[in-house]
Amino acid sequence: MAKKRRTSKAKTTAKKKSSGFTFSKQNKIIFGSLLIVLSIALFFSFLSYFFTWQADQSLLTEFSDRNANAKNLLNKFGAAVSHFFMYKGFGLAAFVFPLLLAITGLYLFLGLDSKKLWSKWIWGLLAVIMISISLGFFFFEKPLLGGVVGYEMNDFLQDYIGRIGIFLVLIFMLVVVSVRLFNFSPEAIGNYFREAGIKIPERKPRQKREKKTAQTVLSEDNPTVEFDLDKAPDGPSLTINDAYTHKKDIPSVNPEAGLDVNLPEIEEEQIALKVEEVVEEKEVTDIKADNLVKKYGFYDPKLDLAKYKFPPLNLLDPHGVSGGITINQEELEENKNKIVSTLKNYKIGISQIKATIGPTVTLYEIVPEAGIRISKIKNLEDDIALSLAALGIRIIAPIPGKGTVGIEVPNKNATIVSMRSVISSSKFQKAEMQLPIAFGKTISNETFVVDLAKMPHLLMAGATGQGKSVGLNAVITSLLYKKHPAEIKFVLVDPKKVELTLYNKIERHFLAKLPDSEEAIITDNTKVINTLNSLCIEMDQRYELLKLAMVRNIKEYNAKFRNRKLNPNDGHKFLPYIILIVDEFADLIMTAGKEVEAPIARLAQLARAIGIHLIIATQRPSVNVITGIIKANFPARVAFRVTSKIDSRTILDSQGADQLIGRGDMLFTQGNDVIRLQCAFVDTPEVAKITEYIGSQRAYPDAHLLPEYVGSDDSGTGVDYDISDRDSKFREAAEVVVIAQQGSASLIQRKLKLGYNRAGRIIDQLEAAGIVGPFEGSKARQVLVPDMHSLELLLQNETNT
Numbered sequence: 001m002a003k004k005r006r007t008s009k010a011k012t013t014a015k016k017k018s019s020g021f022t023f024s025k026q027n028k029i030i031f032g033s034l035l036i037v038l039s040i041a042l043f044f045s046f047l048s049y050f051f052t053w054q055a056d057q058s059l060l061t062e063f064s065d066r067n068a069n070a071k072n073l074l075n076k077f078g079a080a081v082s083h084f085f086m087y088k089g090f091g092l093a094a095f096v097f098p099l100l101l102a103i104t105g106l107y108l109f110l111g112l113d114s115k116k117l118w119s120k121w122i123w124g125l126l127a128v129i130m131i132s133i134s135l136g137f138f139f140f141e142k143p144l145l146g147g148v149v150g151y152e153m154n155d156f157l158q159d160y161i162g163r164i165g166i167f168l169v170l171i172f173m174l175v176v177v178s179v180r181l182f183n184f185s186p187e188a189i190g191n192y193f194r195e196a197g198i199k200i201p202e203r204k205p206r207q208k209r210e211k212k213t214a215q216t217v218l219s220e221d222n223p224t225v226e227f228d229l230d231k232a233p234d235g236p237s238l239t240i241n242d243a244y245t246h247k248k249d250i251p252s253v254n255p256e257a258g259l260d261v262n263l264p265e266i267e268e269e270q271i272a273l274k275v276e277e278v279v280e281e282k283e284v285t286d287i288k289a290d291n292l293v294k295k296y297g298f299y300d301p302k303l304d305l306a307k308y309k310f311p312p313l314n315l316l317d318p319h320g321v322s323g324g325i326t327i328n329q330e331e332l333e334e335n336k337n338k339i340v341s342t343l344k345n346y347k348i349g350i351s352q353i354k355a356t357i358g359p360t361v362t363l364y365e366i367v368p369e370a371g372i373r374i375s376k377i378k379n380l381e382d383d384i385a386l387s388l389a390a391l392g393i394r395i396i397a398p399i400p401g402k403g404t405v406g407i408e409v410p411n412k413n414a415t416i417v418s419m420r421s422v423i424s425s426s427k428f429q430k431a432e433m434q435l436p437i438a439f440g441k442t443i444s445n446e447t448f449v450v451d452l453a454k455m456p457h458l459l460m461a462g463a464t465g466q467g468k469s470v471g472l473n474a475v476i477t478s479l480l481y482k483k484h485p486a487e488i489k490f491v492l493v494d495p496k497k498v499e500l501t502l503y504n505k506i507e508r509h510f511l512a513k514l515p516d517s518e519e520a521i522i523t524d525n526t527k528v529i530n531t532l533n534s535l536c537i538e539m540d541q542r543y544e545l546l547k548l549a550m551v552r553n554i555k556e557y558n559a560k561f562r563n564r565k566l567n568p569n570d571g572h573k574f575l576p577y578i579i580l581i582v583d584e585f586a587d588l589i590m591t592a593g594k595e596v597e598a599p600i601a602r603l604a605q606l607a608r609a610i611g612i613h614l615i616i617a618t619q620r621p622s623v624n625v626i627t628g629i630i631k632a633n634f635p636a637r638v639a640f641r642v643t644s645k646i647d648s649r650t651i652l653d654s655q656g657a658d659q660l661i662g663r664g665d666m667l668f669t670q671g672n673d674v675i676r677l678q679c680a681f682v683d684t685p686e687v688a689k690i691t692e693y694i695g696s697q698r699a700y701p702d703a704h705l706l707p708e709y710v711g712s713d714d715s716g717t718g719v720d721y722d723i724s725d726r727d728s729k730f731r732e733a734a735e736v737v738v739i740a741q742q743g744s745a746s747l748i749q750r751k752l753k754l755g756y757n758r759a760g761r762i763i764d765q766l767e768a769a770g771i772v773g774p775f776e777g778s779k780a781r782q783v784l785v786p787d788m789h790s791l792e793l794l795l796q797n798e799t800n801t
C-alpha cells in the first residue's frame with residue numbers, strides 16, 4: 001500500500017514538474033505569435049539591410065542616441081540586428097533564421113507536435129553554415145553575401161585545404177543534404193525522370209506534394225527542405241513534359257526507395273501500366289464483347305423461357321413433421337445405461353458419454369478410459385446390438401477428427417425427413433453450387449447439401465425397397481428446385497419402365513434425347529448404347545468448343561459465353577449440364593453387356609469438365625456389375641441398406657451398409673469419410689405435382705437433342721459367327737436353351753457355370769445360328785427351335801452345308 005501511495009505521489013510530482021516546463025495552450029499561441037512577428041521583423045530588417053547597410057553602418061555606434069535615425073525599415077534595431085546576423089554573421093544565409101523562427105512560431109501557434117522542430121533547427125543551422133561558406137567561396141569579392149563567418153571560414157579553410165578542397169567539401173555537404181532530405185539515389189533520380197516522362201502534365205504537382213508529405217512524416221526534414229521542394233517543380237517539370245515519349249518505359253523498382261513512403265504509389269502505377277500492356281493483346285475481341293454487352297446486356301440463356309416459374313415449396317408434403325425431432329429422454333437414458341453396462345461387462349470403462357440425436361439414429365459418443373484398445377470396442381458390435389435389442393447398430397471407432405468412439409443406435413420412432421424441410425433449409429437455398437443436391441439430414445440433424453458437379457459422378461446401391469428410387473427422386477427434385485430448364489438436362493434410363501415415367505411431363509423442359517427417338521425416357525436397354533455413344537460424341541464436341549474458347553471447364557466456358565466473348569457463328573452455344581441417370585444398372589449390364597461399360601467408363605473418366613455427370617443406381621452391387629473401371633471413376637457413392645457385408649464392401653469399400661435400417665437410412669462417401677444420412681423423402685404424388693407444375697408451363701418445342709449416333713441398329717447382335725469360331729460349350733448351351741425354352745444368358749451362366757461374358761458371347765452365337773431370337777430388352781429372348789429334335793436337325797444341316 002505504502003509503496004503504491006509513494007509511486008502515485010511520485011507520479012503527481014512528476015506531472016507537476018513537467019507542467020512547469022510545458023506551455024499552456026494560450027501561452028503557446030502568445031509565444032508563437034511573438035516568434036512570427038519577430039521573424040517578420042527580422043525578414044524586413046534583413047531585406048532592407050541590403051540596401052541600407054552602408055548608410056546605417058556609422059550609426060551602429062550611436063545606438064543609444066535617440067536623435068540618430070537609421071535608414072533600415074526597422075530603424076536602429078533592424079540595422080543593429082541585421083549587422084550582427086548578416087555582416088558579422090552569415091550573410092544571405094541569415095534569412096534562414098527568420099524562416100526558422102516563423103516555422104517555430106507557426107508550430108506553437110497551431111499547436112502542432114513540436115518534437116519535429118529540433119531536426120528543423122539542426123538542419124536549418126547546418127544550412128546556414130553551408131550557404132554562408134558557399135557564398136563566401138563563390139563570391140569572395142563580395143563578403144556581405146557570405147558574411148564574416150563565410151569569409152573567415154573560407155579564409156581559414158583555404159590555408160589548410162585550398163580552394164579545390166573547399167569545393168569538394170561543399171559538394172560532399174550537398175550530397176549529404178540531398179541524401180538525407182531528398183532520399184537522393186542514382187536510381188531515384190533515374191526513376192524520377194522516367195516516371196515524370198510518362199506522367200500527364202497536371203498530375204505532376206500532386207506527385208510533388210505527396211513526396212513532400214511523405215518526407216515530412218518519415219525523415220523529419222527541416223524547413224530548408226520544404227523550401228527547396230517548393231522551388232523544385234518549376235525547374236525539371238518543363239523538361240519532364242518534353243520527355244513524354246518514354247511512355248512505355250516501366251520504371252524499375254528502386255530497392256532503397258522501398259523504405260520510402262511514397263514508393264507504393266510508384267509501384268501501383270507500375271502495376272497499372274503492366275496490366276494495360278497485357279490487355280492490349282486481347283483488345284479487339286474484348287472491346288467487341290464489351291460493346292455487345294453494352295448494347296444487348298449479358299447473354300441470358302433463360303430468355304427463351306423467361307417466364308418460367310420454379311416449382312413452389314407447397315407442392316412438397318411436410319409428411320406430418322412440423323417441428324424438429326422429438327426427443328425421448330427415457331429412451332436415451334435407457335440406451336446409455338445399456339451401453340455403459342455392456343461395456344462394463346467386458347471391462348471397458350467410459351470416462352464420458354454424449355448423445356447426438358438424429359432423425360433416424362442417435363449417436364452415442366464415448367470416451368473410453370485411458371489404456372482401452374479401440375479394436376476391443378469395435379469387436380463388441382454384435383454384443384452391444386444384442387443388449388440394446390436393436391438392428392442397425394454401427395460402431396465408428398474412432399470417429400475421424402474426434403478422439404471418441406461412436407455408437408449409432410436407431411431411434412425407436414424414426415422421424416421422416418421431408419424433401420420440403422431440406423429444400424426450404426437456408427443451407428440449400430443459399431447454396432452457391434453448380435448442381436446442389438439436398439440429400440437429407442445428417443446424424444446431427446443438419447441438412448446435407450453436396451455439389452454433383454464436384455463429385456463428379458455418383459454410384460447408388462441398395463437392396464430392393466431400401467430407398468433407392470426415393471433417393472433418385474430426391475436428387476432430381478433438388479435440381480428441379482434450383483435450376484432453370486436452360487441450365488440442366490436429364491438423360492433418363494429406366495429399365496424398370498415405371499420408376500421415372502413421371503418425368504415424361506417435363507420432357508420439353510428438362511429432358512434430352514436422341515433426334516430419332518420418340519420417347520425421351522429410355523426404357524429399352526438396346527437404345528441405351530446409342531444414347532451413351534451419342535453422349536460421348538456430345539462430350540467430344542464440347543471439348544472441342546472448350547479448346548476453341550481456351551477455357552478449362554464448362555463453368556468458365558458459359559461465363560465467357562454470357563459475356564459475349566464467344567461468337568455463336570463459330571459454333572459456340574450455351575452449354576447446359578447433362579445428367580445421365582440410370583436406374584437399374586445391373587439390368588443394363590446383364591442385357592446390353594460390355595458395350596455399355598465402355599462408353600460409361602469413357603464418360604465417367606472424361607466428362608466432368610464439360611458438364612456431363614452420371615448417376616448410376618443398382619440393386620445388385622456385385623463385382624461383375626460394378627467393375628473396377630466403373631468404381632475407379634465413381635468416387636462418390638451412396639449405399640442404402642444392402643443384404644451382405646460383401647455388397648457393402650463392393651459399394652463403399654468398407655462394411656456398414658449391411659447394418660443400416662432401411663427406409664432411406666444411407667451412407668454417403670466422397671472418397672474418404674463415410675457419412676450416415678437420412679435420405680429426404682419425396683413421395684410419388686409429390687413428384688407428380690412438381691412435374692405437373694413444370695409441364696404445364698411454356699416449354700421448348702422439343703426435348704434437348706443429343707448428337708445423332710449412327711451405329712448398328714441391332715446393337716451388334718445378329719453378327720454372323722463362323723461355325724469354327726464357336727464356343728466349345730455352344731452345343732450344350734443350345735440344348736439348355738431349347739430344353740428350358742428360355743433364351744437368357746444368365747440361364748446359360750448358371751447351368752453351365754460360365755462367366756457372364758462367355759455366356760453373352762454364346763447367346764450371340766445362338767442368335768447367329770437362328771436358335772434364339774434378337775435381343776428384346778429386359779425380356780428373355782425368344783427361342784426359335786421348339787425341341788431337341790429340331791435342334792439336332794438344324795445343327796446337322798449346318799455342318800452339311
Ligand SMILES: Nc1ncnc2c1ncn2[C@@H]1O[C@H](COP(=O)(O)OP(=O)(O)OP(=O)(O)O)[C@@H](O)[C@H]1O
Nearest residue numbers: 463464465466467468469470471663664679680681
Ligand atoms: N427417405 C425415406 N424416408 C422414409 N421412407 C422411405 C425413404 N426412402 C424409402 N422409404 C420407404 O421405402 C419404400 C421403398 O423405397 P424405394 O421405392 O425407394 O425403394 P427402392 O430401393 O427403389 O426399391 P426397388 O429397387 O425395388 O425399386 C418407400 O415406399 C418408402 O415407404
